[in-house]
Amino acid sequence: MTVDTAPMATEALDSPRSKQAMKARIARRYAAERRFRAYGVAAILFGLTFLVALFSTIMVRGYSAFLQSAFTLDVHLDPSAFGSTTPPSETDIRMADYTKLANRALFQALGVDPANKADARAASQLLSQNADVQIRKTVEADPTVIGKSVQLSLLAHGNVDTLMKGHFDRSVPENRRQLSDKQLGWLDKAAEAGLLGKHFNTGLFTYGASSKPESAGVGVALVGSLYMMAIVLLIAVPLGVAAAVYLEEFAPKNLLTDTIEVNINNLAAVPSIVFGLLGLAIFINFMGIPRSAALVGGLVLALMTLPTIIIATRAAVAAVPPSIREAALGVGASKMQSITHHVLPLAVPGILTGTIIGLAKALGETAPLLMIGMVAFVVDFPTTPLDSATALPVQIYMWATAAERGFVERTAGATLILLAFLVCMNVTAVILRRRYERRW
């Protein structure tokens, strides 16, 4: 029967109508093929577009945070402001009214009459409320300047900074504006005379938390993050490498080994916030380590990073060919010696790459740190791991939720700093892998 139908089918296929139908079908199938490919390209482009949009938005918003407006003023350090004794005592230096000195210098520079109360107040609003701290630090560093005039670069108020960066809308009616016409006039004159200018914002890298955007920086947060990264390195790397070596080289196939492996795989996928709860319950409540301490943060992040390092180390150790081990055993090394003398040194590039990637993940982690009280207003640099500290991503979170407009720019700037760190770490990891990875 099959023999009979075959020629009939051929005949049917040869007929013009069926040929046409087949052509149409093939065209349809090819169209479907092209559509399918286009979907794939579109999906990849979607992801990449988003990536570009994310980076460009943050750069556009954030680059201006690296510049900061400041007045360059000749501040006369009037000896009468420092009490009656000469030389002035430390208390006098600490308690002196620096705001007055700063304002006096500003009035002189802008040509404002200090007797005119309204004008004086309007002019004094142009300086940052942190300007007095800047003068005080200068005097504290060198008390001999008292009585002389020093040229200082004093931070301008956040509103002035907004104006200088061109985000200020002058067309808004005066009563709804942050700066009055008179203030704008002074500022324009000062800018023309070179008294007011934008400088590289070193404060962004050296200051701590502040309620004023112009004097807020990530310095303290960077130090906190650094502490935590050091703790992660000290704890997670030795533990992770040891665990990986055991599992890859020594572990017998039994229930305990299986349990450990299942646990490691699960820990890699446990939500990070759960690690924060663990830190709160165990390290803070049970072990009594102070809240907000960099030590707790470091421990929590170390536990989170551990699975990443274990998995990377196992892959690196497994990639070392058995011939290396056998050669070592053949000349009389013990198993432990063959591993510590031969296998591990060869696996170092892989372990380093995994460690750097794990550290980069830990550096960007925010949620667990919120649980253990790192959302703290920390002004002073932590000197030990037990001091209150905060971390770079937590600082970003705090600024992102701050109400003042000036903080948006700071947040984007801090995000750029964080991303720069992450890019550096990941590029190092890629270079390490490219240069030192051996294929056997």
Place this chain on the structure above:
Amino acid sequence: MSTSLLFLIVIALGIVGWFLGNWRARASVGGKTSALHSRPGYYGAYVLLWTTLPAVFLIIVWNVLSPIAVSSLVTAKLPENIQNGPEQARALTMSTVRMIENGLSKLSPEDLDKTADPATDVKALLMSKGAPLAVTPEPFAVDAARYQLTLKNSSQLLLTLSSIGLAALGLAFALFQVSPKLRSRNAVETVALAGLLGCSMVAILTTLGIVLSMLFESIHFFSIVPIQNFLFGTVWDPRFSSAGSGSGGGGEFGLLPLLWGTLYISIVALLVAVPVGLFSAVYMSEYASRGVRMTAKPLLEILAGIPTIVYGFFALITFGPLLRDLGAHVGLSISATSVLTAGLIMGVMLIPFVSSLSDDIINAVPQSLREGSYGLGATQSETIKRVILPAALPGIVGAILLAASRAIGETMIVVLAAGIAPNLTLNPFEPVTTITVKIVSQLTGDLEFNSPQTLVAFALGLTLFVFTLALNIYALYIVRKYREQYE
């Protein structure tokens, strides 16, 4: 002597032991080290281990047990009425005693003797030494504090003597044992192996720590708020207890609105991530040239490396307002923080999770299946749709489940982009809140630790952990099963 100094001394003794062991091993064979069973360093390490391990073990055990012993001895000295009184009062007295003891430890021996006289004003004395007390201590509390101080001091002295003695004893014992025949390498390596095993147990300990801490605090919470009110309640309103209203202070802790918010956002996120991730994976593994693949794949994976706080910030300042303005343009009212904002951004974050794993899985499908399909005249897309994807389906489902578990546990994006109002709504343009957002908001700020408002965070955390654990275990099981199928 402080415990850390003690550690240093023991370790220093160990290092001395290392040199001695090394030296004695060499001396025992007259410098001909090939006659030794192990290399001389192993003899040094053998002595070092014998010196440090028992002493360190003693110090740790002592530091755990001695505070318990001291506090029970001191409690026994307290007046009858406090000993038999309610537990709270006893705890309060003990904490006062601890505070006084803390102050007493700063006094000179003469001043300390003075406190034995009930006539002395202890509070003023301590104040002058920079240890202010909140209350005027009763004489018995001062006595107890002095007793506690004496006990602590003698316990520390005893520990110092016994641990250094133990270290020296271990050193001498091991050094005595050193001889060319001693199999020191085997002994040292056994200890090292035990150390490696101990390190890999940290993973189990961490899981255990997570489960126990959450379970413990959750049980505490459920003793205040009934479990059915938590699991099936539809209202989330944890009124923060104001001062004086006590720890019982009201509030409703219904999980359902939070759970719904979490699931809704995750669904939206998966609706973005699954098609985009899957199509990217298919394109990259089946169509793309090597060059495209080598550039596009790492670029997409950058999306997984960006910290989620950055996504959250982006959603907060750019994407949320953009959606709101777009919505206003076409007459939809989309609030700046909404299911849609959080879901879309989270979806983008998840793309590389879906695409990377799916890519691996599609690559694992044997080439013979493709060739068979081409041989029958199928186009490439037909092969993918009819042959490869069905073959890879279990693995892809695993990848999607892993992405879903990420979505459920994600915190920073939803904290900044989803809103804080618990809301049982179907409208994707409205804000909702999630489990993770509420854990954060219940635990940030200064709270008393025993109120249900704080403890509920652990119950929420447990819920989250159970959900993600189930998803992870199932997903990992599927992926592993699938890998075995084609190996």
